[in-house]
Structure formats: C-alpha cells, structure tokens
Amino acid sequence: MTITKFIQYLQLEKRYSTHTVVAYQTDLDSFTEYLTSHYALSNPEESTRDMIRSWVMTLMEQGFSATSVNRKLSTLKTYYHFLLRQGIVTVNPVKAIQSLKTPKRLPVYIEEEQLSVALDKETEHPHGFRAIRDHIVLELLYATGMRRSELTELRQGSVDTSQSALKVRGKRNKERLIPLSKQMMDQLLAYLEMKRKTFGDGNDYLIVTNKGQKAYPELIYHIAHRALEGVSSKRKSPHVLRHSFATHLLNRGAELNTIKELLGHASLAATQVYTHSTIEQLKTIYHQAHPRAKLK
Numbered sequence: 001m002t003i004t005k006f007i008q009y010l011q012l013e014k015r016y017s018t019h020t021v022v023a024y025q026t027d028l029d030s031f032t033e034y035l036t037s038h039y040a041l042s043n044p045e046e047s048t049r050d051m052i053r054s055w056v057m058t059l060m061e062q063g064f065s066a067t068s069v070n071r072k073l074s075t076l077k078t079y080y081h082f083l084l085r086q087g088i089v090t091v092n093p094v095k096a097i098q099s100l101k102t103p104k105r106l107p108v109y110i111e112e113e114q115l116s117v118a119l120d121k122e123t124e125h126p127h128g129f130r131a132i133r134d135h136i137v138l139e140l141l142y143a144t145g146m147r148r149s150e151l152t153e154l155r156q157g158s159v160d161t162s163q164s165a166l167k168v169r170g171k172r173n174k175e176r177l178i179p180l181s182k183q184m185m186d187q188l189l190a191y192l193e194m195k196r197k198t199f200g201d202g203n204d205y206l207i208v209t210n211k212g213q214k215a216y217p218e219l220i221y222h223i224a225h226r227a228l229e230g231v232s233s234k235r236k237s238p239h240v241l242r243h244s245f246a247t248h249l250l251n252r253g254a255e256l257n258t259i260k261e262l263l264g265h266a267s268l269a270a271t272q273v274y275t276h277s278t279i280e281q282l283k284t285i286y287h288q289a290h291p292r293a294k295l296k
Helices: 002-013 018-039 049-061 066-086 112-122 128-144 148-152 182-199 217-227 238-251 256-263 273-289
Strands: 165-169 175-179
Touching: 002 018, 002 066, 018 049, 018 066, 018 148, 049 066, 112 128, 112 217, 112 238, 128 148, 128 165, 128 182, 128 217, 128 238, 148 217, 148 238, 175 256, 217 238, 238 256, 238 273, 256 273
Parallel strands: none
Antiparallel strands: 165 175
16 A cells, blocks of 8 residues: 555655654544545545545644644645655645645743753652653753654663763754753763663663653653643643753854754754744833833
C-alpha cells in the first residue's frame, strides 16, 4: 500500500522523529477512513480535489481548528508529492487547495521569577532515581530549549564533557551543539552515575523510565505538566519551557540569529515570533507605567 511506503520513506530516508511519523500516519488514516465511508474509495491515490475539499469542510464542522486542518493538509501535500515522484499519480490534488487563515498566536512562556520558583521547588530534597530524573528533564528542557522529541532521542554519547555541551539531533536530521553551564553539567553527570548504579549499562539512552527503558514523549509531557501546574494558567507542556528559554534569552539581549541556532530553526522567520512576544510585553509595561499612556 502506498501509505506504508510513504511512512517508510519518512522513517528511513527523511529520518523524521517517531512523534512526527505518528502524526503523519494518524492524518492519513483519518483521510482514508473518510474516503471509505463517504466515497467507498479504499485507495487515497485515487482521490480528487473535490473529495479533499469535502474532507476539509467536514473537519471544520467537527470543530478542528484552522491550525489542525492546515497540518492535515500539509500531510496530504507531502504524501501526494511523494506519489508524484514515484510515478504513482500524475497530479497533486492538494496543490490548488489553499491553507486556512489562522490567527497569529504568540508563544506561551513563563516569567523568569515564576519559572525559577517552579524549578527550585522540584529540587527540594530530591531523592531516588525518579525525582532526580524528573529534575534533569526540566532543567535540560529549559537550559537548552530543545524539543521533547529531541530529548527522548539523546544518548549518553550526546554529552560532550570536553566542550561542556550537548549534541542534539533535530529536524531534518541536523545536529547542533548546545552549551551547558558547569552546574548543569555537574547535575547531568551525577544523574548519569545514578542511572548506571540503578540500571547498569544496558540502555544507552540519556533519559529513561522508572524501569530503565527509553523515555517516551508522554512521560516528558507529564513531568513538565506536573512541574508547571501551579505556575502557568495556560499551557503546561515541554514546549512552554522551549518558548521560555527563547524569550528569556531575547529579553536579556541575545542576538536573534544565536537563538535561531540554539533552537535548531531552519529559518530566521520561525525565530522572529519571539520578538513579537517581547514587543507585546513592552507595550503592556508601557501602558501600565507611563503617565501619559492612558490619555485619550
């Protein structure tokens, strides 16, 4: 089946993360089920532009956000582009379908003082492997700004003690080097020693479960969510720590291009969203503090 070949292409040639591949698979399964139930069509390569538009309308009626629908359309565009290259189809039926307009959303981040309190709270009397592992997860997410999927793929060899840095492999299989503070490096080495004493040398992954197996994305999410429970009233996810990392660096004068490299963004445009967040913060402070800001 073409979907199976496509998924193998994403895994083996594009080397996409497990999280990304699962998202593609889920979108394609949803689209295939729709074609089967509404058009008695089992092969998605036989679908037409009107069928895809009908699916988009159904998704919107079901309450999917414009962002979610656009992501699903992006999946189909990539899938049909693959089929074109393979000579399986002659036309990409998604090409003429425009993405939905989405409202500009600023990154959700946590103020420095609030986040410091949350992280310090996690370090109060940590004992046992689980507590120390959870603390390392939080500290690494905020100290490096890496993605959840990047964290779960780190190996012990990713720790470069000679340069006091982490080798992180991000999207498009691109590797970047992220510096670590001496304190972070000391904590990381102490964690690795406890990991070795607890589970031996059988698992080379940096972050592991309570049973010594490779950590899975949901575990990282739950660790972050629990730690941010009393701090963030909005989102409480690992990505909030990534947003906080970038925003705090920018607020403290870091160059945008440096932040881009640390985050592993392909273009500066993806990083510039953090400047909007900082500008909004400045506007809020101005309107609250300037004596003539409220004059009409």
